[in-house]
Every structure is written in C-alpha cells, then in structure tokens.
Amino acid sequence: MGMTYLKLTLTALFWGGTFIAGRMLALEVPPFSAAFLRFVWASVFLFGFLLTRRPLPSLSLSQWAWFLVLGATGIFSYNVFFFSGLKHIPASRASLIIACNPAMIALFSSLIYKERLGVVRAGGIFLSVFGAVIVISRGQPAAVWNGGLGVGDALILGCVASWVAYSLVGKTVMQSVSPEAAVAYSCLVGTLLLAVPAAAEGVFRHLFTYSASAWANLFYLGFFGSFLGFRWYYEGIRAIGPARAGVFINLVPLSAVLMGVGFLGERLEPSLILGALLICLGVSLTNRR
Secondary structure (H helix, E strand, O other): OHHHHHHHHHHHHHHHHHHHHHHHHHOOOOHHHHHHHHHHHHHHHHHHHHHHHOOOOOOOHHHHHHHHHHHHHHHHHHHHHHHHHOOOOOHHHHHHHHOOHHHHHHHHHHHHOOOOOHHHHHHHHHHHHHHHHHHHHOOOHHHHOOOOOOHHHHHHHHHHHHHHHHHHHHHHHOOOOOHHHHHHHHHHHHHHHHHHHHHHOOOOOOHHHOOHHHHHHHHHHHHHHHHHHHHHHHHHHHHHOHHHHHHHHHHHHHHHHHHHHHHHOOOOOHHHHHHHHHHHHHHHHHOOO
C-alpha cells in the first residue's frame, strides 16, 4: 500500500508540472494539436511498456466500447478543455478549479459504487480542498472569485467533469483489464479522436516549426504527465478506490505553486505553508484505514 501512496504522490507532482508546461505550450501550439501530440508521445511509451511485459490482450467489442468512453472523456475532452482554458487563465487559477476533482469523484463514487466515506474521510476531502484554495489564493480565498466565472474558468470546469467520468468509468473497465492496458487503449482511442481536429488546425503542416521549448513541454506532458501519471493513477484507483486515489489530486496545485517558487523565483509565502499542511492532513485523513 505504501508504494501506491508514493506513486500517487509522484503523480500529483508530475501533474503540477503539467500546468506550467501546458501554459507555456498553449501560447505557441493550438489546443487540439497540443493534445494530439501529447498523446502520440504517451501512446508510444504506453504500448512500448505493454509489449515489454506481456502480449497485447485480446479485446472484445464491449471492451472497445468502454475504451471509446475513456478516450472521449479523459483524453479527448479533458485535454481540449485543458489547453483551451490555459489560453485564458493562469495555471494557478486553473489548478485551483481542478482541485474540485476529488470532492466530485468522491461524491459520484459514493452514489454509483456505494463507496462509504464516513465523517473522517469526508472531513479529509474538505480539508484538502480548502488547503488547495489557500495555496492558490495566497491566503485570500474570496479574492479568487471576485472576477466571476470567465470563459477560461468554464473550460477548466469541463476538465473536472471529464476527469470524474474517466475516473469512475475506469474502475469498471479495470475489472477485466490491467491499469496499464486501460490507460494505453484509452490513450490510443483519444489520440485517434484528436487527430482529425488537430489536422484541421494544421498540426502536420506546422510540425517542424515548433520551438525546442514546445517539444520539451510536449515530452514532459507525454512521458511524465501521461505515461507515468495516468498509469499510476489508475493503479491507485484499482488498489484503494476512486475516492481515496482522487484526493491526491489536491496535491497538484501545491506542487504547481512549489514549482513556481523553484523555477520561476516566486516568493514562498506563509499561505503556501498553511495550505500545504491542510492538504497533507486532508490526504492523510482520507486514506486512514
């Protein structure tokens, strides 16, 4: 179980970096093209990993139907909303909205799969969400929403809806296939869905015009944010359930801000320390036996 928690924590760190990489990439590469190239990388790594461990599984028509749902939600719609939203709002604000994911996953997981939360785990979810709010708002939660809900905010909320569906449907799919296969085939389907609108944006025509920085960000998103992150997240869902695995997503805004401190020279403020403590306490309470 300790290895599961470690992988989920590392996944949160990797995903914190995707907001910085995605923000930089969104300024140069259109959303469909960025999402398509991200998952070309991811699919190559995932199927390479599968082939080194076992023969590819034989899939039924119903399994392909489930992979279509996973690819359409967690890969296609999530990433279109993600890159489109990051063109309008800062990465920090986007990561705060994404912090709604665990609460929504826990809510729908309890309704659909009858996962019992209890007072302690529900309190842990609340603490971790509130900690994420403290981190991103720099200690002034009300200030985040003073500007109202803009286009970018609405697009990132689309990410939340997409990820909740991807997480919950994934639990059903992994009753018959491994986490690695579930992620690999959903990424393949999502990549194929993204290929058409990406081609309309001219991704193949502009492929060799992207900067070295853009390709470095794409590699980060494909390898760390997708190949490792998605696979370890699904392993966590299978091991401890969607509600408990999902709460680790609240470490994402914390890691995003910490990377801003480390790589962009931003000041380490008291609100960051307070938020970090609340997030860690919330994750600990949610994952108590």
